[in-house]
Every structure is written in C-alpha cells, then in structure tokens.
Amino acid sequence: MSCYNAILDKRVLPATPSVPPSTTWQAVSLQDMKDYLRVDFDDDSQLISSLIDAATRLLEATFNVGITQKQLQVALNNSCGGIMLPGAPVADDVVVKDRHGNELDTSKYCLTGLDVKYLEWPQCQYLVLTYTSGYAPEMVPEAFKTAIKQQVTWMYEHRGDEDATSKICPQASATMAPFSNVNPFFL
Structure with missing residues (x-):
C-alpha cells in the first residue's frame, strides 16, 4: 500500500446563514475597482464586476488561499497524515x-x-471535510485587495489580446507570493 496525501475533490457549498454566498459580495467593490482603473463610465461595469470575480477565483486557486468567505467540502487522502486543508484561513x-x-x-x-x-x-485513504474558508467582507487583507486590483487591471487591459483568464500578472504574483500556501511543509 502506497503512502501519499492528496486532495481528491473540492467544491463550494451553497450559502448558509452564517456564511453568506461569496457571489453577493466582492472583496473589491465595483466602484473601488473603477476608481483604480480610472474608468468613469458605466459601459464596462458588468465586465469589470465579472473580472473581479474571475481574478478572485484565480488568485484563490493559484495561491491556495481563501479570499472570500465560503463553505468548502473537500474529499482527501490523508494516508501519510498532516495534509493541509485548502483555502486558508480555515x-x-x-x-x-x-x-x-x-x-x-x-x-x-x-x-x-x-x-x-x-x-x-x-491517516486513511478517504475522508470528507466540510468547513468555512476565507475572510468575512470586512476582514479581507489589504494585500489581497491590492492583488485583485492588479489582476483585474491586467485582465482588463489584455482582454482580447491573449488568454487573460488563467494567467497571473507579475504584479499580483509578487503581491500574493508571501501568502502562498502552494507547497507548504508540515512539521
């Protein structure tokens, strides 16, 4: 029998009274993002709002952090023990x-x-964990908000030029690097 740890599956559960749906609020408001972009018209409001959501999900997935608060359900293999739960803070x-x-x-x-x-x-091969991941709206760290703004700016400026939906821009990558939980070690 081999010994390894792995996240087998992960999904966001519907909102509960204690955890509002992350789709009802954004870590960066539309107006803050428009001010950051220096956009003073409403034609692109829907696009910018969509980019805020996409940038948030991309940063969460790439750096294994939870930015917006949500309920996660994770199936995992903990054969070796010490597996890290995705989406910190947990x-x-x-x-x-x-x-x-x-x-x-x-x-x-x-x-x-x-x-x-x-x-x-x-230490077993299959467990399912359910928990709250991410920050309440008023608790999102400023560095995460800055990274979202940087990523949205890059996506907004590069729309149509290249695949801007799956690439982290250098500025957001540098801002998020200290918070990355991608290859953590367990003592």
Missing part, C-alpha cells in the same frame, strides 16, 4: 466524515494550525 467549524458518511467526533481526528490547518490523523 475556521474552527471543521466537520470530518469517513468514507461511509459517518461524522467523526473531535476525539477521532486531530487538526493543527492557526489559519492554515493540517489534518494530522486519522
């Missing part, structure tokens, strides 16, 4: 279920970490 409301859908009580699993959480045990 709240303390983690629910762990085994492959049969049975919820484990807190004495049967061990989470470590502050914002970035690691599942130390159980």
